[in-house]
Amino acid sequence: MGVKNLPNLCPDFxxxxxxxxxxxxxxxxxxxxxxxxxxxxxxxxRKIKSAKMKNKLLLLLLLxxxxxxxxxxxxxxxxxxxxxxxxxxHFDIYFYDEGKNIxxxxxxxxxxxxxxxxxxxxxxxxxEERIPVFLYIGHxxxxxxxxxxxxxxxxxxxxxxxxxxxxxxxxxxxxxxxxTKHELTHAIEFNVLFGGxxxxxKLIKFVLYPNWLMEGLAEYxxxxxxxxxxxxxxxxxxxxxxxxxxxxLHSFGHVKPHQxxxxxxxxxxxxxxxEQEYGKDKLAELLNSYREKIDPNMILLETLGIxxxxxxxxxxxxxxxxxxxxxxxxxxxxKYGKRITASKIYNDFNTNPVFGTEDKKLFYITDKxxxxxxxxxxxxxxxxxxxxxxxxxxxxxYLNNSGRGLSVSKDNNYLVFVGEKQQxxxxxxxxxxxxxxxxxxxxxxxxNSADISYDGSKILFVALGGGYxxxxxxxxxxxxxxxxxxxxxxxxxxxxxxDGTFMVFTKETKTSSSKKPYQKDxxxxxxxxxxxxxxxxxxxxxxxxxxSPDGSKIIFVSDSDGMYNLYEFDINTKQTKxxxxxxxxxxxxxxxxxxxxxxxxxxxxxxxxxxxxxxxxLENEIKEIVKESIEKSSVLDRxxxxxxxxxxxxxxxxxxxxLFYYSTYDGLYIAMYWQISExxxxxxxxxxxxxxxxxxxxxxxxxxxxxxxxxxxxxxxTGEGAYLDWYGQYxxxxxxxxxxxxxxxxxxxxxxFAAENSVNTFLDKTDPVNIEKxxxxxxxxxxxxxxxxxxxxxxQPTSGxxxxxxxxxxxxxxxxxxxxxxxxxxYNKYFSLGKEHALGNRLMGIVSGGRxxxxxxxxxxxxxxxxxxxxxxxxxxxxxxxxxxxxxxYDIDYYTAFMFPDFLFRSFYGTAFIDNGFVxxxxxEEKIDYRYSYGxxxxxxxxxxxxxxxxxxxxxxxxxxxxxxxxxxxFGSVF
Numbered sequence: 002m003g004v005k006n007l008p009n010l011c012p013d014f015x016x017x018x019x020x021x022x023x024x025x026x027x028x029x030x031x032x033x034x035x036x037x038x039x040x041x042x043x044x045x046x047r048k049i050k051s052a053k054m055k056n057k058l059l060l061l062l063l064l065x066x067x068x069x070x071x072x073x074x075x076x077x078x079x080x081x082x083x084x085x086x087x088x089x090x091h092f093d094i095y096f097y098d099e100g101k102n103i104x105x106x107x108x109x110x111x112x113x114x115x116x117x118x119x120x121x122x123x124x125x126x127x128x129e130e131r132i133p134v135f136l137y138i139g140h141x142x143x144x145x146x147x148x149x150x151x152x153x154x155x156x157x158x159x160x161x162x163x164x165x166x167x168x169x170x171x172x173x174x175x176x177x178x179x180x181t182k183h184e185l186t187h188a189i190e191f192n193v194l195f196g197g198x199x200x201x202x203k204l205i206k207f208v209l210y211p212n213w214l215m216e217g218l219a220e221y222x223x224x225x226x227x228x229x230x231x232x233x234x235x236x237x238x239x240x241x242x243x244x245x246x247x248x249x250l251h252s253f254g255h256v257k258p259h260q261x262x263x264x265x266x267x268x269x270x271x272x273x274x275x276e277q278e279y280g281k282d283k284l285a286e287l288l289n290s291y292r293e294k295i296d297p298n299m300i301l302l303e304t305l306g307i308x309x310x311x312x313x314x315x316x317x318x319x320x321x322x323x324x325x326x327x328x329x330x331x332x333x334x335x336k337y338g339k340r341i342t343a344s345k346i347y348n349d350f351n352t353n354p355v356f357g358t359e360d361k362k363l364f365y366i367t368d369k370x371x372x373x374x375x376x377x378x379x380x381x382x383x384x385x386x387x388x389x390x391x392x393x394x395x396x397x398x399y400l401n402n403s404g405r406g407l408s409v410s411k412d413n414n415y416l417v418f419v420g421e422k423q424q425x426x427x428x429x430x431x432x433x434x435x436x437x438x439x440x441x442x443x444x445x446x447x448x449n450s451a452d453i454s455y456d457g458s459k460i461l462f463v464a465l466g467g468g469y470x471x472x473x474x475x476x477x478x479x480x481x482x483x484x485x486x487x488x489x490x491x492x493x494x495x496x497x498x499x500d501g502t503f504m505v506f507t508k509e510t511k512t513s514s515s516k517k518p519y520q521k522d523x524x525x526x527x528x529x530x531x532x533x534x535x536x537x538x539x540x541x542x543x544x545x546x547x548x549s550p551d552g553s554k555i556i557f558v559s560d561s562d563g564m565y566n567l568y569e570f571d572i573n574t575k576q577t578k579x580x581x582x583x584x585x586x587x588x589x590x591x592x593x594x595x596x597x598x599x600x601x602x603x604x605x606x607x608x609x610x611x612x613x614x615x616x617x618x619l620e621n622e623i624k625e626i627v628k629e630s631i632e633k634s635s636v637l638d639r640x641x642x643x644x645x646x647x648x649x650x651x652x653x654x655x656x657x658x659x660l661f662y663y664s665t666y667d668g669l670y671i672a673m674y675w676q677i678s679e680x681x682x683x684x685x686x687x688x689x690x691x692x693x694x695x696x697x698x699x700x701x702x703x704x705x706x707x708x709x710x711x712x713x714x715x716x717x718x719t720g721e722g723a724y725l726d727w728y729g730q731y732x733x734x735x736x737x738x739x740x741x742x743x744x745x746x747x748x749x750x751x752x753x754f755a756a757e758n759s760v761n762t763f764l765d766k767t768d769p770v771n772i773e774k775x776x777x778x779x780x781x782x783x784x785x786x787x788x789x790x791x792x793x794x795x796x797q798p799t800s801g802x803x804x805x806x807x808x809x810x811x812x813x814x815x816x817x818x819x820x821x822x823x824x825x826x827x828y829n830k831y832f833s834l835g836k837e838h839a840l841g842n843r844l845m846g847i848v849s850g851g852r853x854x855x856x857x858x859x860x861x862x863x864x865x866x867x868x869x870x871x872x873x874x875x876x877x878x879x880x881x882x883x884x885x886x887x888x889x890x891y892d893i894d895y896y897t898a899f900m901f902p903d904f905l906f907r908s909f910y911g912t913a914f915i916d917n918g919f920v921x922x923x924x925x926e927e928k929i930d931y932r933y934s935y936g937x938x939x940x941x942x943x944x945x946x947x948x949x950x951x952x953x954x955x956x957x958x959x960x961x962x963x964x965x966x967x968x969x970x971x972f973g974s975v976f
Contacts, residue, residue, distance in 0.1 A: 147682030217268030338614030353406030404450025668695030
């Protein structure tokens with residue numbers, strides 16, 4: 002299961018929890034999809050005798066390799082890890098060289114959390130087994146794991162096959178502690194739910210377990226580590242009327258943009274409510290009840306005496322009473338400044354504002370189009386200019402908005418920020434006047450933030466090395482790198498003073514409080530004298546500092562009163578004063594160059610908008626703060642000697658499903674699916690087979706994937722023997738062997754190659770005495786290139802493109818019987834028309850040649866949608882589709898809880914389309930047929946079990962060529 006990160010643990014680094022279907026991959030696509038597709042293609046071959054169907058087997062397999070879900074990117078492996086195992090009382094900690102310094106601290110977190118969790122809850126743990134835990138250093142390394150699919154927003158994963166925890170460490174120990182507690186809870190949950198005899202059978206029920214319980218318990222066990230963020234999200238949702246009902250918290254895969262964190266926090270609050278209203282023991286009782294039952298109403302009635310609907314009503318009343326009372330006296334962000342950004346349809350996050358020279362322009366980071374980009378807004382005209390974004394995907398794969406996020410030099414010459422390319426972090430330099438983007442190599446794989454000096458000559462950045470963060474400087478070209486400050490504790494948010502004489506940064510320190518074991522304080526470092534001065538010591542965290550132009554004041558964010566507010570520290574008087582008292586939360590404060598204004602990002606109504614306040618007016622709201630310091634602990638993190646062993650490959654079973662029975666019709670029927678892998682997920686294999694003695698049917702499939710290196714290798718061996726008719730006269734046996742390699746060039750480009758050998762044996766038993774046997778061999782190859790930059794704000798694609806070219810050919814060398822060359826080219830392009838309207842274009846061409854060339858049908862739901870009096874086929878095909886996709890209802894939010902599997906209808910879209918197509922056929926001279934049609938369609942974006950996306954589309958097409966209508970229903974859009 003995935004986890005969301007927290008602003009108070011790692012400020013302004015919003016992580017997206019992965020959907021449940023990606024959290025635990027019960028049937029990984031790299032193994033099961035090829036096996037299923039091969040079996041489907043083989044089953045199709047029983048009915049279709051044309052040898053050309055054999056070509057499609059390879060294509061289907063090829064497509065299974067390159068299939069990816071919504072908003073996914075290629076996994077690019079650029080690093081090999083020297084894994085070592087550190088054994089503790091309850092854990093096997095897997096780490097590599099960069100994590101050696103962190104492993105003892107990680108052990109302490111794990112063992113203390115384990116004892117706390119198991120002692121506090123009366124859980125029916127089947128058997129205490131050692132829990133494997135994998136520690137990656139930096140998110141870039143974390144994304145390269147083969148244990149699970151990791152997106153940019155995933156903070157941690159616990160998978161159910163081997164009950165493995167996969168976490169990453171990026172510097173803050175408070176974040177690592179939070180992730181440890183959260184993911185360890187999932188491991189214990191899985192032990193309770195899946196432990197005992199035949200784990201595979203129990204894993205099938207995984208999608209039936211509600212996230213409000215699974216994620217709610219995980220968040221509950223992090224205690225108050227995330228209390229400020231939890232209260233911010235819940236307080237805002239209550240005041241805004243945006244709470245999500247419990248019925249729709251079964252899974253978080255369907256929630257709208259920036260609602261995932263709210264879903265986690267609501268689930269957390271539900272556990273707190275149950276503890277308060279019914280007793281703490283009921284939490285474990287709920288989880289234990291799901292071992293044997295799956296109906297939430299039955300379980301809730303037995304444990305709490307209340308149905309899910311009634312619990313939702315009671316829980317909402319509790320939240321409204323609690324947070325309405327707590328919100329009294331709190332202010333809206335408009336109280337303090339003028340809002341300059343706004344969300345239109347879905348919630349946006351606009352963050353990290355910085356003023357340009359003369360304070361007439363504001364640069365900031367936004368995701369309003371569904372992807373992160375840097376824009377410049379003219380404060381006088383309101384005109385927004387896009388600077389860095391989708392067009393730069395070849396150079397910049399991910400834009401990091403953590404820490405400082407964005408800085409600008411005088412005269413707007415340079416913008417500096419941190420981004421990712423090929424699983425490494427770089428400092429990016431954008432020349433505003435030349436509109437040129439370049440990256441600076443520093444030698445560090447993990448860079449958390451960067452800041453450019455006002456004169457544009459130096460860059461100050463925070464990087465992670467050897468498990469510790471340090472502050473460094475370099476010149477504008479990335480040379481003359483110098484370490485300025487390094488500490489065993491995490492440092493972040495380093496910021497130059499305008500005159501370049503000192504810097505201010507955040508440092509994490511250990512406290513003696515069990516409730517708040519770590520806190521972040523502000524420090525000042527003077528470059529000439531190397532003097533380090535602690536500026537703040539408030540209860541809670543202080544982060545995201547910015548220095549006034551005259552160097553006398555520092556504005557920053559703190560949650561010392563349980564809310565994210567802006568504060569001001571006077572360097573001369575040493576006074577800390579509060580500037581805002583917000584109902585949501587304020588972040589990313591930035592002084593203007595004149596010092597007269599302050600820009601900040603404020604969380605409210607589920608989005609983050611940018612406001613500009615007058616410094617003088619803010620200071621009129623000032624209340625002096627009495628500091629409540631937390632006593633600092635003198636106990637250092639343990640750094641003892643470690644006894645560890647090298648990792649050894651040892652495969653074990655993930656899933657095993659046997660099935661057998663006997664009937665008079667089928668005779669003895671046997672089926673089996675067995676999936677195995679080793680601990681790192683680099684080697685994965687699956688075996689499946691079916692046998693029926695009554696029909697003489699036998700098929701098998703053996704699949705193996707080797708994923709350790711950047712080229713991902715796939716091997717597939719399949720066979721099938723079956724009668725093609727009801728009378729037992731025609732019998733076919735097919736054996737095929739396929740090898741493929743997928744090479745991801747980067748996040749958006751990949752090349753795929755596959756080769757197949759097949760033997761097709763056909764037996765004609767019409768005459769039992771003289772059985773005719775025909776054997777045909779096939780040697781086929783395929784190569785494809787894919788570029789995918791499609792983006793979407795929520796579900797429907799609104800911008801970007803996808804280009805794919807595939808070449809297939811069969812040869813008659815080495816005894817091959819099929820000779821053909823098939824080329825397919827497809828290009829999809831989307832243009833955003835605003836407010837979720839999009840213009841979709843598709844151009845597709847197919848050419849088949851050779852002795853055994855294929856013919857393709859033109860009139861189809863995914864080509865030219867029209868009624869066909871006589872089907873038109875040809876070996877050359879060209880299709881162009883133009884679609885206007887427009888929203889009818891943005892958020893239906895209708896849930897069919899009365900049926901199983903349930904459907905959640907999320908949005909309702911309309912389509913107007915024009916289809917054009919040409920097909921050419923040699924008969925014997927070349928003839929070209931042209932078809933066209935136009936029509937309308939409607940579509941529903943639905944989610945099955947709130948987890949699995951299933952689009953439902955209806956089309957009505959009319960063609961003047963034959964003056965007839967045709968109607969289509971399909972799952973998914975045409976392109």
